[in-house]
Amino acid sequence: MNTTWIILGATSAMARAFARRLAAEGAGLLLAGRDMAELTLLAEDCRLRGARLAEPLTFDARDAGGFGALIARLETEEGELNAAVFAGSMPDQSLIDADPALIGGTVTDSFTGPAHFLQLLAPLQEARGGGTVVGVGSVAGDRGRIGNYVYGAAKAGFHTYLSGLRNRLTRAGGHVVTVKPGFVDTAMTWGLPGLFLVASPDAVAGDILRAVKKRRNTIYTPFFWRYIMLIICHIPEPIFKKMKI
């Protein structure tokens, strides 16, 4: 069947690896983000790797006015319509502490912007009787920590949104995969201190694609983060609140 994916935040290294895997399967790709020069290079790369279609498109999570054009473009493709959200931003918590106005943008990039877009897409997917949504959240959304709790809160909101969307799309034959990566070797984490067990973007992309095929609901990637987070979430709050992790 004809499959088309729109990838939001396609310049992320994780998204690039995911797009390449889809390209090798011959999928159609709409690569959306703010950096058209980079998206154009990626589109050519995906075509050479076998994508049926690969097209760069402008998507700014903070400019909902542009979403309609993306939806209209998607609508012209026949067959199954899928979306994968990699967009997100993680300003240093100390910058947010100094300027709380940054909270709005962080939440828009990682949660409300993509959610707004997915909300416009859902009726289309329902009308076509299916389709998949991949939402990249984060283990940081499982519990708020001193180091990045605004980003974590945005991701937690996104997780909750995705679980509701799953509930909705399931009724129409669709599916939603919530992805919670641990540390991944990308621009977001390059040079940050204290990282461990850092996964490659391609390994994460492989896990995501497998989860899509198996219609998994929520995955941690790499898998062991499920157990790390299980422990972290079970630390009693009186102790946790004094910890610095």
Added chain:
Amino acid sequence: MIWKPSDYAGWGRALKASGDVARPERRAQAQSLSAQTPAPAMGMRRSYGDAALNSGGRMIDMTRLDRMTGFDPATGLLEVEAGARIGDIAAAFAPRGWLPAVMPGTGFATVGGCIAQDVHGKNHHHAGSFGQHVAAITLLQHGKTVEVSPDTPLFRATLGGLGQTGIILKAVLRLMPCKGDVMMVTERRAEDWEEHLALLDGSTASYTVGWLDATAKGATLGRGIVEEGETGAGLVKNRTRFRKVPMDAPHFALAAPVVRAFNAAYYNRVPARGRTLVKPIGDFFFPLDKIHDWNRLYGKRGFHQFQCVVPLAAAPELRTMLEDIAASGLASPLAVLKRMGPGRAGYLSFPMEGYTLAIDFPNRDLARALILRLEGRTADAGGRLYFAKDGLGTGARIGAMYPELADWQAEVARADPDRHLETDLVRRLNLRNAQ
């Protein structure tokens, strides 16, 4: 963050460096780094020694600029960014009937690294070096893009030029038609040195390489297996399961008796009358890539690879070197003998018509002394050392090994007058000043 404080090493893990590394994910970032904080580039650090190290200085990791950005099926010309890996290009294009014309023994090597070392493959005797199939290069010099075309001094200084003429941003490669993504491989035993050279000399196959049992002495000195390959079409299941060496091996893992036993088994696995097999291309070209981090097998002290090439007429001198190696009992199972053609593209390109020997040694005092002896013998024989492998050379005889060194130095002095791009290897061998 832009700069990541890093401890990193060459592939042999015997030579190490610390310093800040930037890894641009976008072209504009590479451009601004080149303009504001010029530093040498690194690829996948598959060079064994210190070619991709800059102790105390900065490096720019190019592996994320790895996109294929244009292909013309009429000419086979592929435009690709410098960080793309050769194995990825092969995997994407072989099913469509194209391969990089020259591929080194690891698919992890990047296009930038292959240009900067002007690498050779198992088809060097026919196809020449990597650079002979490069139709254009785009360099970043002080933030400006510079187009480099073949037959210019800047091109010859860039091919095999160890990154000293600028950051390679992208290149146009002339791919070679192939029949498909499997290999027909014929393996034959060579019982001794003479037979080994005779099989290599007589081979008419597209791809030819000899594996050498460097522990064999006396009458069996130089014995090994000559592999010949041709591409073909067919269906062989690609084994995508990779294995990984999870930790540093203890030092006895590659002790002399173990290596002797392994080599004997490896040799005897091929029947005396030879055999022909069908393999996925990756298994033929990149046999070690299936075992990730195999360099940890040598333990934490790491290892050195020695690789030289000597003129055809110096085969007897090469035999003497092999005698020294066999007598030392220090050799590892990884030893390769190959006949090279004359093809080379740059002033500092390694290849010359002759025989090349590559062999790994654990990083120990005796092995280091042996490698220094071999360096001297190589120079005496009119041969040269390979910068992609070297970690111990003294540089004293580099000028004799590389007669076009002065041409290279002149071009590099123009391209990087303030010496921002010097690496540990360039300093160790005094390449930019010598003679």
